[in-house]
Amino acid sequence: MNATQTKDRLYDQLAASLKNVSRAVGQTADLFEHLQTNLSAMRVLAGTHAAQ
Template structure:
């Protein structure tokens, strides 16, 4: 009779363990979904920052070339003649 009693409790314990594990899995998947969302947001921000850096670098290069041409006008004239 004792053997039947244990077999009756075993599925209940197994069911509880399974439900606990599914609950843990659910929490883990929720955290992972939030982390993926944050990663997507950070990637979008990185793309914006990289575009701004490209724009800034282009403007900075144009300023540098203008200053260089003003400081070395003879170099600019000879390069145009070639």
């Protein structure tokens, strides 16, 4: 395998890794949105419970 082929293979691996990182960041953003919704619901529940 020559140097150009090795470099191309490494760039392909880098591209795949960046794609995986991008997907993971997107999933993390989605999870934070769910967390924000759940925390808001917990605030409402705590307020309702305290009012009882």
